[in-house]
Amino acid sequence: MEVRLKEKIPGVFWPVHQAIRRGEVTEVVAKGGRGSGKSSYLSMELVWQLLRHPDCHAVVLRKVGGTLRNSVYNQIVWAIGELGCAGYFRCTVSPMECTYLPTGQKILFFGTDDPGKLKSLKLPFGAVGICWFEELDQFDGPEEVRNVEQTVLRGGSWTLTLKSFNPPAMARSWANRYALETRPGKLVHHSTYRDLPRAMLGERFWADAEHLQRMNPAAFRHEYGGEVVGSGAAVFANLQLRAVPDDELERYDRVYYGVDWGWYPDPWAYNAAAYDAARRVLVIFDELTRSRTPNRETAELLLARGAGMDGPLTADAAEPKSCADYRAAGLPCRAAQKGPGSVRESMKWLQGLAAIIIDPVRCPATAAEFSEYEYERDPRTGEVLPGYPDVNNHHIDAVRYAVEGVWRRRGS
Incomplete structure (x- = not known):
């Protein structure tokens, strides 16, 4: 079966499969564009893992139950055939399930628009070990997905969650926010049609894409x-989200620290950044976010990080007492x-960086703020409005304060 799987899985997904086999991964978030192969891969991975774990079952979900038959159900039936297992499965649509005949293991299909069916889930033995959320973005949010996982993934000794979507x-x-979050055992994978053999999609697909x-x-x-790609109203068109290794940070000889005061619901936010004046590149590499946290505790956090020891620590001037506490x-x-035009000038400087x-x-919180920060639009005309919205910009403000000494020098 391993040889057959390697023949079927495109090379771009093979490292994901190997990581699952080694026990390093308990959750796969597969995202990508049209024709990226993620659903085909996950369907084969699901069937293969089911056969490797004879005491578990699988649940496949979409938001709307009426979409199951022509999407994930057909996809699983295809995967069973691709792996040469069609003769060992009985697949029915009423009830909608695929049963592995040698063991009685089941692959069950549900729409979360009928939560009663999930709550009344009955299994002939064992527990659900594999759960696949297809079109993840169509679910109502992380709370709904988490509740489903808590409902179906109970009692087993091994679990694997698969989540796929077009961003x-x-x-x-x-x-999109969820894909940026990190946690132990979570692997986020991105693929496009260009990662697949050209013949797999056909010349018409490639011609349409080009x-x-x-x-x-x-x-x-x-x-x-x-x-x-946003709505065309993104404030920061020069944003790059990528890993910043330690050896890259060692090349910078000056670091800038910033704090935006907050309590609740607005949080306290801290950032550290390095600036390459020759290339006009700002690198943001550290953050902290806290709510309802006294100054003495956030000060201890910053002291432990060495903030302000090798570069200026600048905070919002709105709270002189907090600055004194620090x-x-x-x-x-x-x-x-602060002063007239300071927000506009600092934001224009950030936008003008390479x-x-x-x-x-x-x-993660800083990456989310910068990538989601957009100009407001007139609700009647849809036209972009001038000015910078004062909402969900706590880390943006912390960064502005951190580099105040740089952008005020103008020529830097």
Whole structure:
């Protein structure tokens, strides 16, 4: 079966399969553009893992039950055939399930628009070990997905969750945010049609993709590249989300630290950044976010990180007492020089950089804020409005304060 699987799985997915086999992965988030092969791969992985774990069953989900038969059900039946197992399965649509005859294991299909069916789930033996959420972004949010997982993944000694989706254009989509979050055992994988053998999709598919690339590059990047391209109102068009290794940070001899005061519901936010003046590149590599946390505790957090020891620590001037609390705790904290036009000037400086690089693993909240930050639109006309929205910008403000001494020098 292993040899057959390697023959069937495109090479781009083989490292994912190997990581699952080694026991390093308990959750796979597969995202990508049209024709990226993610659903085909996950369906084969699900069947293969079911056969390797004879005491478990699988559940396949979509938001709307009426879409199951022509999507994930047909996909699983296809995968069973691709793996040469059709003679060992009985697949029915009423009830909608695929049963592995040698053991009685079942692959069950549900729409979460009828939660009663999931709650009344009955198994002939064992427990559900594999759960696949197809079109993840169509579910109502992380709470719904988490509740489903808590309902179906009970009692087994081994579990694997599979989640697949085409990223929505808007960065603030909950599924796009979820893909940026890190946790032990979670593997996020991105693929496009270009990762597959050309013959697998056919010349017509490739011709259509290349035509769209010529006619509408942004639509191509979203539909076929699976990129989060936004609505055209993104404030930071120069944003790059990527890993920033330690050896890269060692090349910078000056670090800038910033704090935006907050309590609740607005949080306290901290960031550290390095600036390459020659290339006009800002690298944001550290963050902290807290709510309802006293100054003495956040000061201890910053002292433990060495904030302000090798570069300026600048905080929002709106709270002079908080700045004084930090200085009393041993932090060289100074207040930002607020004034007319300071927000506009600092934001224009950030927008004018060659690149703002954010490590989404080190700084997930900062990456989310910068990537989701958009100009407001007139609700009647749809036109972009001037000014910068003062909402969900706590880390953006912390970064502005951190580099105040740089952008005020103008020529830097």
